[in-house]
Amino acid sequence: MALNARAQTPPSPLSLSELRLRIDAIDAELLRLVDERSALAGDIAAAKAREGGDANACLLRPDREAMLLRKLTGKPRVAASDAAVVAIWRELISESLRIQGEGQGGLHLDFWAGDASGQLVKWSRERFGAAPSEGGLAEPVQVIAAARDPRHIGILSLDPRAGAWWARLLAEPQVRVICALPERTPERPKGFAIAALKPEPTGDDVSYWVSDSRLSEAALTELLGQRGLAAEWLCSTGGMKLFGLSGFVQEDDSRLDSKAEKALGSLSGVIGSSPRI
Numbered sequence: 001m002a003l004n005a006r007a008q009t010p011p012s013p014l015s016l017s018e019l020r021l022r023i024d025a026i027d028a029e030l031l032r033l034v035d036e037r038s039a040l041a042g043d044i045a046a047a048k049a050r051e052g053g054d055a056n057a058c059l060l061r062p063d064r065e066a067m068l069l070r071k072l073t074g075k076p077r078v079a080a081s082d083a084a085v086v087a088i089w090r091e092l093i094s095e096s097l098r099i100q101g102e103g104q105g106g107l108h109l110d111f112w113a114g115d116a117s118g119q120l121v122k123w124s125r126e127r128f129g130a131a132p133s134e135g136g137l138a139e140p141v142q143v144i145a146a147a148r149d150p151r152h153i154g155i156l157s158l159d160p161r162a163g164a165w166w167a168r169l170l171a172e173p174q175v176r177v178i179c180a181l182p183e184r185t186p187e188r189p190k191g192f193a194i195a196a197l198k199p200e201p202t203g204d205d206v207s208y209w210v211s212d213s214r215l216s217e218a219a220l221t222e223l224l225g226q227r228g229l230a231a232e233w234l235c236s237t238g239g240m241k242l243f244g245l246s247g248f249v250q251e252d253d254s255r256l257d258s259k260a261e262k263a264l265g266s267l268s269g270v271i272g273s274s275p276r277i
């Protein structure tokens with residue numbers, strides 16, 4: 001009886017100073033691991049140069065990042081939120097890319113200076129972390145031109161006042177949409193990140209398709225649905241329309257063949273894709 005009573009007594013809670021000692025010990029261990037992870041970046045850069053061939057290729061691998069983040073947020077936890085896990089790992093990845101890119105001047109974010117919202121800057125930092133430098137350019141077309149350089153990432157608004165800059169990517173096959181901003185929201189994206197890299201499928205992606213079709217947005221959504229593509233209209237301006245298509249849709253997907261289906265528009269195509277996180 002006495003034994004039972006003792007077993008049920010809750011353990012006396014740790015004092016504040018004992019708890020702070022625990023935190024200090026965990027921080028020391030975390031710092032060692034963060035440093036160990038960061039130190040691998042130099043070896044990763046060397047392996048990419050050895051195995052990737054193209055020394056000027058973009059170091060960023062959004063597909064690998066998305067799969068890594070999904071794996072982490074899929075793991076059981078006691079207290080840490082998904083938002084905290086994503087924010088911490090985004091910063092770790094940013095640091096890895098900073099170290100990998102040291103020899104090439106690091107990553108740079110280009111914004112269109114006409115976008116005064118400030119929101120895009122915040123969302124871009126959430127996505128790309130603190131390490132990249134940033135600057136504003138006078139026109140969206142300059143942001144696209146800068147993104148031909150693999151050290152640059154363009155950040156552009158989907159506000160119709162920015163114009164149909166995204167339609168220009170039809171003529172810029174090496175610059176693709178790589179990410180929707182803000183990254184983690186069920187709502188329509190407000191902006192895109194663009195870069196000189198080819199998106200790879202991650203198993204849960206949205207692809208972006210542009211068209212000059214004269215059909216209404218609703219009719220075009222319907223037509224795409226009949227062709228097996230779940231489409232969401234995102235933006236229209238200057239006679240061009242932009243849609244998100246559920247899944248990783250290849251640029252040569254026969255369902256988007258506008259020669260076979262003229263109503264899809266005479267100027268149309270996939271301009272990139274982004275993983276859902």
Ligand SMILES: C=C(O[C@@H]1C=C(C(=O)O)C=C[C@H]1O)C(=O)O
Pocket residue numbers: 044059060061062064065068092093094096097
């Ligand atoms: C480490 C790599 O380089 C980058 C950094 C990553 C990371 O820190 O986990 C992941 C993907 C890449 O954007 C890689 O390509 O694996």
